[in-house]
Amino acid sequence: MDARALKIEAARAALGHVRDGMRLGIGTGSTAEEFVRLLAEKVAAGMKIVGVPTSERTAALCRELGVPLSTLEETPELDLTIDGADEVDGKLALIKGGGGALLREKIVAAASSRMIVIADESKLVETLGRFPLPIEVNRFGLGATRLAIARAADAAGLSGPLTLRMTNGEPFVTDGGHFIIDASFGRIPNPRALSNGLHAVPGVVEHGLFLGLADVAIIAGADGIRTVHAAS
Numbered sequence: 001m002d003a004r005a006l007k008i009e010a011a012r013a014a015l016g017h018v019r020d021g022m023r024l025g026i027g028t029g030s031t032a033e034e035f036v037r038l039l040a041e042k043v044a045a046g047m048k049i050v051g052v053p054t055s056e057r058t059a060a061l062c063r064e065l066g067v068p069l070s071t072l073e074e075t076p077e078l079d080l081t082i083d084g085a086d087e088v089d090g091k092l093a094l095i096k097g098g099g100g101a102l103l104r105e106k107i108v109a110a111a112s113s114r115m116i117v118i119a120d121e122s123k124l125v126e127t128l129g130r131f132p133l134p135i136e137v138n139r140f141g142l143g144a145t146r147l148a149i150a151r152a153a154d155a156a157g158l159s160g161p162l163t164l165r166m167t168n169g170e171p172f173v174t175d176g177g178h179f180i181i182d183a184s185f186g187r188i189p190n191p192r193a194l195s196n197g198l199h200a201v202p203g204v205v206e207h208g209l210f211l212g213l214a215d216v217a218i219i220a221g222a223d224g225i226r227t228v229h230a231a232s
């Protein structure tokens with residue numbers, strides 16, 4: 001089975017958790033898009049849900065496929081968010097933001113009673129950090145923010161290149177109008193310490209470590225679906 005087929009399998013399994021009447025957070029990325037496609041089929045068949053998208057990209061796909069949308073202004077509490085991830089560890093700590101949607105994704109996940117992560121088995125890691133950690137930063141004071149990030153990482157025992165994300169020769173700009181620094185720290189044995197340090201940097205808007213947010217991970221692999229639950 002290729003990677004796309006695995007993403008579809010994970011998305012299909014997550015769809016089994018969606019009930020009529022739910023207020024859903026809808027994630028971003030190639031895996032979440034497979035979920036949107038399957039959800040749209042259910043909606044077309046009569047399922048009543050309302051979705052809050054985590055990016056303009058997801059919102060556009062939902063509109064195209066007829067998935068009803070709301071906002072966190074209209075619908076500030078959600079029943080369930082289903083989203084992909086760049087990395088998932090055994091305790092359901094995540095790295096997200098490879099597609100640049102981490103800020104809205106985190107706001108939406110935090111507004112949800114439950115979060116289900118969907119991924120193919122390539123995303124499952126023992127320790128986070130193989131995937132560079134996306135850090136969303138204010139455009140103002142980039143040099144100072146980068147230095148402060150390096151110091152916060154150092155205090156957590158980490159170091160590595162901090163690369164401004166570029167697209168077509170220009171800095172990548174998030175839906176919120178910010179830049180992204182991709183931090184290649186390597187293994188992150190203590191994500192909580194790093195998270196706290198990064199949150200203390202004024203120019204950091206948010207980072208891609210999702211800690212204590214995911215309740216379940218649905219991982220699709222060659223041997224089938226594996227469901228991992230967060231320790232209670």
Ligand SMILES: O=C[C@H](O)[C@H](O)[C@H](O)COP(=O)(O)O
Binds near residue numbers: 083
């Ligand atoms: O910003 C993007 C999101 O965090 C995605 O959920 C993440 O990058 C995983 O994307 P994909 O399913 O395309 O691997």
